[in-house]
Amino acid sequence: MIMPGLKKLTNSKSSEERMKMIDRGDKKLSISRQAELLSINRTSLYYKPVPTSDEEYMIKRIIDEVYTAHPEYGYRRMTTILMRDYGIIKP
Numbered sequence: 001m002i003m004p005g006l007k008k009l010t011n012s013k014s015s016e017e018r019m020k021m022i023d024r025g026d027k028k029l030s031i032s033r034q035a036e037l038l039s040i041n042r043t044s045l046y047y048k049p050v051p052t053s054d055e056e057y058m059i060k061r062i063i064d065e066v067y068t069a070h071p072e073y074g075y076r077r078m079t080t081i082l083m084r085d086y087g088i089i090k091p
Contacts, residue, residue, distance in 0.1 A: 018038040018039070018040055019040060019044070021034075022034050022035065022040075022045060031045065059088060062086055062088070066082075
C-alpha cells in the first residue's frame with residue numbers, strides 16, 4: 001500500500017531517534033508500515049534489554065581472572081574450576 005506523500009526516511013537520523021518516531025496509537029499507519037518507512041527492524045521495537053545481575057558480573061570477573069592466569073584452559077576445564085573452586089553450578 002503506497003500512501004501519497006510518504007517515503008522511506010533516509011539514514012539522516014540514528015536508529016534510536018527513528019525508533020522514538022514510532023506512534024503506537026496511529027490508526028492510519030500500522031507499526032509494521034511505520035517501521036518499514038523508518039527503515040527499522042520491527043522486532044527491534046519490542047526488544048527490552050535485560051539488566052545484568054551482580055552475580056553475573058561476579059562470574060564474569062572470576063572467569064576473566066582464571067583465563068588471564070591460564071589462557072590455555074578450555075571451556076571444560078574452566079567449567080570444572082568454576083564448579084569445584086567457586087561453587088558455581090552449571091545452569
